[in-house]
Amino acid sequence: MKPCKRIEIVIEQTLERRLAERLDELGAPGYSVIHGVSGRGDRGLREADEVTGTFTNCIFLIACNDDAVVTRLVEGVRPILSRAGGICLVSEALWLRH
Amino acid sequence: MKPCKRIEIVIEQTLERRLAERLDELGAPGYSVIHGVSGRGDRGLREADEVTGTFTNCIFLIACNDDAVVTRLVEGVRPILSRAGGICLVSEALWLRH
Amino acid sequence: MKPCKRIEIVIEQTLERRLAERLDELGAPGYSVIHGVSGRGDRGLREADEVTGTFTNCIFLIACNDDAVVTRLVEGVRPILSRAGGICLVSEALWLRH
Amino acid sequence: MESLFLTNLASPPLLFFFLGAAAALLRSDLEIPAQVAKFLSLYLLFAIGFKGGVALSESTLDASVISVLAAAVGLACVVPVYAFYLLRLKLGAPDAAAIAATYGSISAVTFVTGTSYVDTQGLPWNGYLVAAMALMESPAIVIGILLYRLHGGQAGVATVAHGDGGDGRVDWGSLGREAFLNGSVFLILGSMLVGWFTGSAGMDQVKSVVKDPFIGLLCLFLLDMGIVAARRLGQLSRSAGAAGGQLPFLLGFALLVPLANAVLGALIGWQLGLGEGDALLLTILAASASYIAVPAAMRLALPEANPSLYLPMSLAVTFPFNLLIGIPLYHQLVIWLLSP
Amino acid sequence: MESLFLTNLASPPLLFFFLGAAAALLRSDLEIPAQVAKFLSLYLLFAIGFKGGVALSESTLDASVISVLAAAVGLACVVPVYAFYLLRLKLGAPDAAAIAATYGSISAVTFVTGTSYVDTQGLPWNGYLVAAMALMESPAIVIGILLYRLHGGQAGVATVAHGDGGDGRVDWGSLGREAFLNGSVFLILGSMLVGWFTGSAGMDQVKSVVKDPFIGLLCLFLLDMGIVAARRLGQLSRSAGAAGGQLPFLLGFALLVPLANAVLGALIGWQLGLGEGDALLLTILAASASYIAVPAAMRLALPEANPSLYLPMSLAVTFPFNLLIGIPLYHQLVIWLLSP
């Protein structure tokens, strides 16, 4: 088990592919994406009820044990979030090496 | 990045709307909801396999940087959980301000 | 509220039932499973787009307040992950007793 | 009589239900995806509602229709009351109330399977029975909650039961919404209205969705119901055990109360002079127990009732019993009552 | 004229749209699962595309067809321009551009409902109108972005608008992909190609999916659209309020611009000498506003535009208006223009 950061990003479904490409560019070691997430935030209710994905969210989970990469990821997604909405949380965890 | 609490609540799908309304009343700054969650707990297996939502869970994720609100939220959802089942976890995180 | 560990496991959808049975055997107090998760890792892109579940992931979330059980769980899932891929993260949280 | 059972047995929907149950018991990973299963249930309500509405538009709404509807609602109000007091012999107020509501209400899928049985038998039936079904869904929910308030509302956990406000008062607004605006009740009633309004011209436009694929899609839905029912059976025995060895009582209830209700329904149908098909459908409605509308509403109105009791009882015991044995048995009963 | 409205009113798809809206307004929990709703929308595009392609394969592609397609594309290029300058009177460049693109493009579901209206009226129509629809989807997206770059690209947030690179340049590759390879555009065009290639022999193989259940499935899809539209209405008034009390302006826009576009469309149809059915469908296309293809593309190309403005305007105002009043009104207009 080694220490790592857990980055969670809630973002609009329509931007999933773009964020994934950005994470690849920025050197994320991997990521997982949860789909069909609804929610409420500054831009009001998003009920995940609509066929375009415009009112649906997804959640990215990124485990990263390199702090330099973590900083790069966070700074790299910041402009996307400030333009398109969403949130980003960073927390501590231990990563099981198998 | 500012410190915040991450509240996670696993609750039955049928109670999603009610919990969301309660969170609004209690002043949650926002929340995200993951759907179609299965699980096992004190009340046995819940296989997310059934059309009423009675045996399906959802997960609420709430980021909140005001500790007074966190306390209010936790106390406010406690009676729902003790009557209807489910769990609530609170952990530390950093919230990216964008 | 009592301290506990939050274990998160990302694993292939096809192995969901097997992991759940393993967790039961190992004495997990409960778990929640998020479905339809896509992602990228050492084994490349998994787009959750395919009918067998072979390229789809799920996420297990386990709250456990007994450290001995946590160790047993982590050691018990390690061989599954090393053979089938996936990741396991452990973090700290508080568990609301209701 | 034997032949009624055999015809019933050879019906694809029934066989797919048991195929699903077999899959679950053998622990196959066969599963209908949850969102599609949900959609199939909505489809069945949509189709049966529309068909009923069109049939209504073609019949005249006279006094005899009104009396059938009134009798149906009356039945749906009486059953939960007697069931509640019966259940209180062994169970606490929340569980008794929830199970009583479950058996007082009806199962749209049982009704739908009944209509396909009646059609296969070549018996005519009237569209207003769909209206009767829709009207029978909700009253038991309200009555169950009322009985609970009357008999248990004062104690313990119950004081924070409604509206979560801890003040022990019923939130009638949301109770009404859960009883009458429940998605499945709303969809049946709404589709019935649309069918009634657009009549046979409307039917011509949608019949290749509403009519033709009905039995085939019912097969696929029942395949899923079979899987789910078999999974829940084990849960029932565990939960009933945990609740103090009530399994025999609950199984007895789940088999005998539908029979009693069927007798009530058949007697009403006979008294009102209904035809064979109509009387049989009313009997099936009476005998059926809800496993979609009521459980969803009960989780909101009465979360302290254990869904591992009421849901498996109706879905995994009463429903297959009605499908396999009940429907032909009730048919026999109706034939016998109506024969001169 | 009155009778056109009444016929329209008695159509099941329209009534299910309003049933869905009623469910949402009454806060029923009725809901079509998201993945199924998405699939129903794909089905409608697949079916209308295939039908159009088969119809194309049976007609001759002569100069008159080309001129209709050219006029349709022309319309889809002109509308966003005038709409943008109109909107700039009250809104910032991003919102003006996104709304202009929304109204310059078309709504496939409105078109599809229009074809079922036209069929119900017994009017013949030509397959190339499906091609016109497909061609009208994308240009407005590109023009909307261009207008935005011309009029707002220099300021503030906008400098990091495209490609997220912060360099203020348009990423034409991904813009083109979002405009022309958008899933819904691609599926209509592709199905049209397959239909055109396989012709009536292909239609024989798939007609019980592509034709027969079309209106019934449209009912179920519109039920969902009604639910979603009613939910979004409230959002529109909140967002428009927050944007500085623009609600009356936006509502006026959402009702009057479609009317103006309808007049343009009808005039073009008349000038080109189209038949009643074709002219009506072209008018409906002109009047319709996108709520599937364009919103999805706008979120990628112009994330600073507020989707709580453009999506509810087209889905919750213009769409029901066209369904309920627009289609029969445009029909009246077309009859009046074409009558000698």
Added chain:
Amino acid sequence: MESLFLTNLASPPLLFFFLGAAAALLRSDLEIPAQVAKFLSLYLLFAIGFKGGVALSESTLDASVISVLAAAVGLACVVPVYAFYLLRLKLGAPDAAAIAATYGSISAVTFVTGTSYVDTQGLPWNGYLVAAMALMESPAIVIGILLYRLHGGQAGVATVAHGDGGDGRVDWGSLGREAFLNGSVFLILGSMLVGWFTGSAGMDQVKSVVKDPFIGLLCLFLLDMGIVAARRLGQLSRSAGAAGGQLPFLLGFALLVPLANAVLGALIGWQLGLGEGDALLLTILAASASYIAVPAAMRLALPEANPSLYLPMSLAVTFPFNLLIGIPLYHQLVIWLLSP
């Protein structure tokens, strides 16, 4: 002969497969929602199973049928053995075993597309071929695992391979469940039983689900398969590269082994004196490789085998090859063999 290819090319299911592939290659965001795609696959198994069962109920189960079924199972046992030793030339035991199982088993969707080809050609075929298909699904799974145990079970990771217990023993219970109670195997067999039991009376009740929309829904499913196959192609080349430059070998295998198996299948069909349609379907079965049942089972039984090899090989190479070229080629072969 050319005309067989052209007829095949003009079939909507095939064209929708390539439309989906084009969407993925052009990076369109077109996608069938996962749960619906899964349901469509279940639908196809349900429908083909039911049809086969009804056909069985109408034919007599004589010695010739038994010998076809036995030959089919024999083929499904022999193919994985020779394939395994061929693959071991270049690959480790786990990958060799998994790929051998994949090619020893069959693809229900290829079979289903084959039946629609055979129907389009106006050739009659017998229901017991569905039984043959169902019986050919599982043996290769068991044989693949046995070969792996025989040839690699002693080394490294493999010692904790089964039952995760680290004791190196095969868990026959769960292996059997994965091979024979696999959801797709179970659904075909079960639907076949129901079809066989209810016969043509059952078919009358469900034919507007089981028969009429079959090809149209196959189009939508193949659209999705095309998208997925094109996405996986890139993965295959990356993984095969990582596995030591095995891409040419694996591509050759994925194209030539099906051809060899087709010849085996056609010879058997000819020896057993089958009619043209039956012999062609048996040939198609032999040539097809599993991408639903086997991959799911392999992930459980042999997780160290790399799914980025065996899944893309069967889904993205062999499947489109069979669809586009294989089926008409095998038809030609069968015509040539059967011609006097």
